[in-house]
Amino acid sequence: MAVYDHGYKGYDGPLMPARSRFLVISRYGLRDVFASRLFLAFFAFCFAWPLVLLGAMYLRYNAEALTLINLDSADLLEFVQVNTWFFQNLFLRVQLNLAFIVVLVVGPSLVSADLRNRAMPLYLSRPLTRTDYVLGKLVVLGVLVSAITWAPGLLLFAIQASLGGREWLLEHWRIAPSMVVVSVVWLLCMSLPMLAIAAWVKWKPWARIVFMGAILTGTAFGSFYKEFYDSWLGSLVVAFDVTDALSASVFGTQGTVQMPEAAAWLAAAALASLSAALLYRRVRAFEVVK
Amino acid sequence: MSEAPPVIDLDGLGVRFGRHQVLDDLRGAFSGRAIGLLGPNGAGKTTLLNTLLGFYKPTAGTARLFGMDITAQGRELRRRVGYMPERDAFIAGISGVRFVRLMAEVSGLPPEAALERAHEVFFYVGLGEARYRNVETYSLGMKQLLKLAQAIAHGPSLLFLDEPTNGLDPPARLRMLRLIREIRDSGKARIVVSSHLLRDVEECCEEVLVLNRGRIATYCNLADERRANRRFLELDLAAEREGAGSGFRAAIEGLGCEVAVVNRRRIKAVLPPGVEVRHIYASAIEQDVTIRRLDYKRTSLEDIFLQAMEGDDGRL
16 A cells, blocks of 8 residues: 555554553653653753762762862761662652652643543554553653652662772662662552543643642641641641651651551552552543443 | 354344443344444444444353454454544544554554555545644544544454544545445455445445344345345336237246236336346337336335334334
């Protein structure tokens, strides 16, 4: 069926493996995301803080460079302690806040465009399952969030390990897997609700408003409950409390939130499961009205 | 050599949504190049298509496409199927060619092949000049053609078209029907057309399945029907002399035709095998009778449809 031959012809060429079919959706999703220059600029900005930290780490181990910029090495050594706190709070917490903006901006555009114009029957009439579709969309957010959280985190960790030596590495090895685990759990707990809301609301600005509204309402209600009843139970609906508790649990540090670890994990699992169920309910070819 | 399995094989297929039985005990095997699904609104045409595509799970029985079970081998089947939904379906914010390329890639084509096919199908359906435009800017007719383009981009062997001429103006409708006939005649893809427009189905289908209230009201092979119709004649006569009409009647009865006299000047005849219209003319000349009009009986799809609707519960 060449363009000059207007007769219908079938296709009998090679096919791509079915197992990796969901990656087609991810590839197209990522290309669409980076088509926006504004987003590209923001995404580049997300690497600024890791670069600052990298610079600080470098200066900390380079006395000559410190003298060039008239800094006392003792001051810097005091100021930049490269330890668990550095990676957990100074690096990951900041990056997760940026990742929140990425999820808020990108998440709704991934599914609402398909659902608003009834593209689901077109996807699902092909050798693609609902799980493939959701996985394909999650991979987009996964790649973006990973690129600004645990991936640069591991790079910083590797550089610090090479600068700090074997002793530092043995003492702080837990930081590396902790950054990955916290980032992935955070990704599931934020991305799935965002996608679920976008799938139900179908209109990008509204989806963002509803998502922010849900987080703010949860925070307000949870904070009120904690104050009024003097109970940690209110933290269950405060996204940032749950994230803090989980992070403390994974990094093995003392959290700022008085909340049992198990409760934080349960709250995260419940949020992700509920969101996945809601998303699955919406991601279907046709709505069945019983 | 083993016989090829039917395109669609319905085996007691039933679908229920809550208390509502939408499809009930559908049975039959269909092998035509183009199969029409007819029925009034709510008859279950779209539900049948959606069930065959795996969107709905059968609550009773099963169905097979090309001998493959729609439930157990759904994924493999969907690789071979193209689907043009009834309502608007596209992805906003991307160009037509990118949309069709994406759909072809999701069907399994490698990126380069998908891009090539996307361009080809755009020219094939007649949207070549508009392929770089954002799909949201397409007119209704263009969106219908776009849906057809994405359905055939991966070269399916079975094409489901749900109300393909919906909302099209007469030239666009003719174009769509021509494309469907071309795909049918290419022999590369079998086609299932769901429509409530009898004329569209009549123009491009060989077999017709009429559904009513979730059941098969009738099945008709249009090719056989047309062939059978060519044996039924209706003649208007002008006799030159007294008794010539009865002589003519006796002559064609002598050829083996079954004859019914409507009135003195009009008769109906059924031609037996081996007797052609020229034999009738020859008898007319012999009997000195002028045939003023000779018509084949025309049982239109509309007659078949109306009969099926009447037969189902005795009322329309």
